[in-house]
Amino acid sequence: MLTFLVIIGASFAMMAALLTGLVSHTLYAQRTRQASLSMEKLAATAAPFFASGETDALYETLSTAASELGGRLLVISPDGKVHLDTFSDLDGTYAAPAEVARVLTGSASHAYQVYALEDGEAAALIAAVMTDGEEIIGALLLSTPVTELQSAIEQVERQLLTVFVVVAGAAMLAALIFSVTLTRPVKALTQTIRRMGRGDLSARADVHASGELQELADSYNAMAEKIEHFDLSRSQFVSNASHELKTPLATMKILLENLIYQPDMPGELRAEFMQDMNHEIDRLTGIITDLLTLTQMDSHEAKVSFTAVDLSELCRETVHALLPAAEKAGLTLHSNIAGGVTLHGDQSKLSQVVYNLIDNAVKYTPEGGRIDVTLSPDGREAVLTVADTGIGIPAHDLSHIFDRFYRVDKARSRATGGTGLGLSIVRQMVQLHQGDITVDSAPDKGSTFTVTLPVRKGDA
Template sequence: MKILLAFFVVVGASFIVAANNMNGVVRNYLTGQRTREDTQAAENLAAIYAPLFQSGDVTDLNNRLQEDALGLDGRLLLVDTDGKVQYDSLNGFCGQRLQLSEVLRVLSGEDTASYGMHRADREAVYRMTGEAEAEYVAYGAHEMTGSRGLIGALVYVSRIQGMMDSMNQVSRQLNTVFALIGVVTLVLALFLSRVVTSPIVNLSRTMRRMGEGDLSVRVPEKGSGELLQLAVNYNTMAAQLEKMDRSRNQFVSNASHELKTPLTSMKIMLETMLYEPDMPAELRQEFMRDINQEIDRLTQIITDLLTLTRMDNRQDAMKMEDLDMSALTEEIARLLRPVAEKRGQKLICRAAPGLRMRGDGGKLNQVLYNLTDNAMKYTQDGGTVQVSLEEEGENLVWRVKDNGVGIPREDQEHIFDRFYRVDKARSRDTGGTGLGLSIVKQMVGLHGGSIRVESEPGKGSCFIVTLPRDREGGRTAG
């Protein structure tokens, strides 16, 4: 509405300016032309009447004056150097002094000719021109010279009411035309603006509904150009938001479930212990061990959640430092080798020497630890886990490969989601919280890197982490 109003104001002002200027051009042209004609007429007549005025040939002078005035449809007066009218084609001003600025200019020698258009009350104009209801009159004065120099002035009283009426009529017509064009323009503008803003209004309305909580609304993808792109982008954003909301809801649901499950289990065991005081001590001991385990598990879940939350809110500041990635890789392998040997698994580490990069050492440690630990967890006893570090262009690439159970294809795109488990029972048995890969992905994202998985059920999986060597931090992976 503000834009429309501003448009109306600008268009309206433009039309007013255009109309005024057009009127001005027309007025200036007409008045200029009339000025030239009347001035020329006065000059010509002054040359004719000067000798008559000087010689005093009265009868001829009066007759010619009346004829010429009739021909010009005006009034002619001859004034002497004192400004007194000596001859008047209408005989009304004989003997009177003509106090006109044009006459004064000529008689004072200021100019040889002077012309002016005037507006006056109707009675005064009628006295001058004989035109009833006229408000405008023009006076053209031109000097008359004789053998003795200036002998007087010829005054031509020109009837310009007709010209003014024509100008006013033209002006009214121009104003009417401009007003009509302006109205049509504004109506068209209004229509066009509605056409243009309708998608925006729809978008706005949709956004409001979205703001009220309905993330399922979409805007129609109609039109072309920027508006279509805007609708497409908005729908993409809405889909993302809806997906994120679903993920969030899912996450909350999963988190609730994950938190509630051990609590429920603990409660059952505690109630059993409470209501069966005669429970065998061994059983009670077992229940206590299970409860302890569940508490550990809860603690881990909460810790992981807090980690993710901090990373989400960027509260977890990156401690960027120059890292020897080769040494870090070797160290993680060294730490987990005993665990692998306990399971009869082979943990192979192949890190190219001297590979360095800027990064947060703590987080990168956790990334490689989690991936290697996961690989070992999801590989049967006697299997093989390979950890490698290579340089590929400007990036360093970790590969953690196992020959374990593998990940079904339909689960591969979700394994980095929070609390997502391929086999829930199995991951609970292995002590997993369902947040490990989410944390890995977040941490890799903070370094500007990426992680993907290549896996085939029954044959094993390979997690590939790509890290830019000089990036100062990175985006959190979405």
């Protein structure tokens, strides 16, 4: 702000000096030019009277002229003697101001100079040469006050000072407003960033600025929102995962303790307990495998080996692999798979997608139901649908089933060995292939999952 003020002050002072100089110069020049012209004329009129010694006529002419010009006239001969003074008190004395000397030497027909007087007034001395033919016979000198010029210039100076004060005030105000509107949002943003840096992820910048600053604050807040969300879902994920891992461990501990503290347990029951424990270990292994798959995909470390994949063949194989499970559950599994659908992708990940979807259909369809798997090319896409006549998904759960650990009916899912990670893995793998997955479902009617995968020309 100070810099601002100094710059404005300095440039203004320079401008003011320049302006007053210019104004006074023009005012004086105008005034003296007029006076000099009249003086030259007057000198020409008076010269014959002076040459011929007609003192009365000379005095007459000059005193009228002096009152018209508003000053005092003197006639000075080349030797510096005052021959005539319209104030009549310098007659006979010697006076040779510089202006008179200049015209008497013949170097100029007139000369002038403005003098500042002690009492703050100013006077101008204007001299004009008097000639008789070629010969210089004397000088006519006018002494006239120019106080009104001086005061006009002073007025200009005063006005300039007023303007300066007003401009400087306005500039200061502008600088103040500027620094407030610029500094405050930046400060607020900096404080928020510091808070965030200290670990307070809920910190948001409350900035009301204009233009780029507001944009900066908004993008910062949006980023903070994302980070907070990530942090939340990460800790949720960790707590969910720990919980999932704890359940089978707790079950196993109970089974194991039973075995330890009841050594005389009948062999049949003992075998059953062992089987249950084996089942829990399978569950644990399943959860950990799913978790590893997910975290690997998260960290972009997923070893993707994209090759030409025969999707038709892959679907047929997966359907075939799951046929026994479907039959065991009392379901009929139909498939309508178009041949020759190929794309560029990761074989094992794609087969996991198909497997998980059919596996869900088997798990969530009661006995006597039907599952339909279709694969068909659709322009530049391959469309895979897995439809069942199962229990369906309530509308308000539909948007969550792709979330990690989300299960509509926890008890049922656990009973069938589910972890709630299957669909989130499916979605992530579909996205890895630039594809899309949607679900259409109604409770007690059944569900249809549709996966579209791009088949770019040249893939084979």
